[in-house]
Amino acid sequence: MPKRPRTGRSRTVGESFYDDIVIGGGSAGSVLASRLSEDPARRVLLVEAGPHYGGATATPPDILDGNVISVQHSWGYSARITADRSIPFLQGRVTGGSSAINLTAAVRGTRQDFTEWAELGNPLWSWEDVLPRYVALEDDLDFGHRRFHGRGGPVPVRRWRDEELTPVQEAFYSACLASGLPDVPDHNHPDSTGVGPNPLHRQDTRVRVSTAMGYLWPARGRANLEILSGTVVDRVLFRDGKAYGVRLSIGSGWQQMRARRVVLAAGVVGSPSILLRSGVGPAEHLRELGIGVEADLPGVGAGLTDQPRIGVFLTPRPGAENQGSPPGQVVVRTTSQAEGTPGRFNDLYYIMVNRIDLKNHFAGLRGTTSAESVFGVMALIRRVHSRGRITLASADPRVAPTIDLGYFSDERDYAVMAEAVRGCWEFTQSPKIRDYGQDVLGLDEDTIDSPEALRRYVTDYADSAYNAVGTARMGPDGDPGAVVDQRCKVRGVDNLYVADASVMPAMVCANTHLTVVMIGEHAAAMLREG
Numbered sequence: 001m002p003k004r005p006r007t008g009r010s011r012t013v014g015e016s017f018y019d020d021i022v023i024g025g026g027s028a029g030s031v032l033a034s035r036l037s038e039d040p041a042r043r044v045l046l047v048e049a050g051p052h053y054g055g056a057t058a059t060p061p062d063i064l065d066g067n068v069i070s071v072q073h074s075w076g077y078s079a080r081i082t083a084d085r086s087i088p089f090l091q092g093r094v095t096g097g098s099s100a101i102n103l104t105a106a107v108r109g110t111r112q113d114f115t116e117w118a119e120l121g122n123p124l125w126s127w128e129d130v131l132p133r134y135v136a137l138e139d140d141l142d143f144g145h146r147r148f149h150g151r152g153g154p155v156p157v158r159r160w161r162d163e164e165l166t167p168v169q170e171a172f173y174s175a176c177l178a179s180g181l182p183d184v185p186d187h188n189h190p191d192s193t194g195v196g197p198n199p200l201h202r203q204d205t206r207v208r209v210s211t212a213m214g215y216l217w218p219a220r221g222r223a224n225l226e227i228l229s230g231t232v233v234d235r236v237l238f239r240d241g242k243a244y245g246v247r248l249s250i251g252s253g254w255q256q257m258r259a260r261r262v263v264l265a266a267g268v269v270g271s272p273s274i275l276l277r278s279g280v281g282p283a284e285h286l287r288e289l290g291i292g293v294e295a296d297l298p299g300v301g302a303g304l305t306d307q308p309r310i311g312v313f314l315t316p317r318p319g320a321e322n323q324g325s326p327p328g329q330v331v332v333r334t335t336s337q338a339e340g341t342p343g344r345f346n347d348l349y350y351i352m353v354n355r356i357d358l359k360n361h362f363a364g365l366r367g368t369t370s371a372e373s374v375f376g377v378m379a380l381i382r383r384v385h386s387r388g389r390i391t392l393a394s395a396d397p398r399v400a401p402t403i404d405l406g407y408f409s410d411e412r413d414y415a416v417m418a419e420a421v422r423g424c425w426e427f428t429q430s431p432k433i434r435d436y437g438q439d440v441l442g443l444d445e446d447t448i449d450s451p452e453a454l455r456r457y458v459t460d461y462a463d464s465a466y467n468a469v470g471t472a473r474m475g476p477d478g479d480p481g482a483v484v485d486q487r488c489k490v491r492g493v494d495n496l497y498v499a500d501a502s503v504m505p506a507m508v509c510a511n512t513h514l515t516v517v518m519i520g521e522h523a524a525a526m527l528r529e530g
Contacts, residue, residue, distance in 0.1 A: 035524035067206060234248065273301075295493050336348045
């Protein structure tokens, strides 16, 4: 459990001028507000649409419990996967953002990922630049004394111990080792690939440590940091091509806050939506909505990249329901071997899921069983060719944007998804795993052997891992799709920055959370120089 924050005087927003206004208190925004306000001469306002819980006793159980996804504290978005299917798309609406509602996976991006970022015209984000940020942000409870790891940072990282694994997790671990996969005690070592315990941003087996807890709680007593929660941002305000503040929804009216600089950290959906409402984005789309064009940037909202997930699931036999158990304890990181689609190091991820609630996940499977929850092996595809888009349905900030994940818009993705299903199938056929289950849902040997049937299974049952990026990506001059430069400054206007998952120029082969925290750290260091 993180230390209780210091008790400070309660504050309301007073003067309306700040050095920095950070929009969004999520996985990156909490980091930015904390790091920028370390300078006592800098006045910082953090604006968050959801609630802010300032200490452990005020924090609801669903935020503290890392073994469940907190649907209650999400935006309630719906996203289109294909032309025929939409799914719930969970994004955190609370300080800490998705780090406050997720299942706490804390896996770093790979060396190859950041070599690509640098080669795409962002040399300040090379592996040599970002590794020290990863190290500094963590308090690794297992390997902090070793090379490539840190101790004392705001993000605790721990792994499951052997004695903490459920029987079905032990069976999965044994099956993976029997298949020839290397045993990996530390999935965050740069060269690791194989099977091992899942690294998590927790200090114990249950309590989630969000960026609000790790960064904002210790900063609460600073006189120069104000947190305005429960407040929706309409748009950024411009004068002569320069951002000078934001327009907020306060109660039943609107209020302006002025700043020397505005930093958007509202996430992969929120940041592009605010840019669009502010007149920064594709000119044609803006004019359709009656929004004046401040900067014509076609890349705003475009390039949405997500990590699809698929799996092979079984109804548990009586007595093997794993009620209250952590969802995933043992994971495999490996490289795809799909024909015609060259794999990227660790671009395929398998995880044994103790229990998954069909009420909120894999909705397509509900018609195949009367069970409320299932278990099995799930695969996440780290790198896909398909791209989606965020667009506005209205210029009104109270109207949810349109989220199109664009799954399978590129035919090449089917090959990797089929490989993933076959891999899940092979793992679940292990006798020790099958002993804990009864019926396999929606899948049999005939489906596995038929490319057409397997394709239908993928199309009907694929779901999101909620690891979307790239809707305001960084890139060099001359890149028509780039929204920000490598210092996270928005092109075409001054005093406006974006620093969150939106700016990733390419997907990382990992859960995105730890990389988003790193982006907050790296961007904050650059902004403090300015």
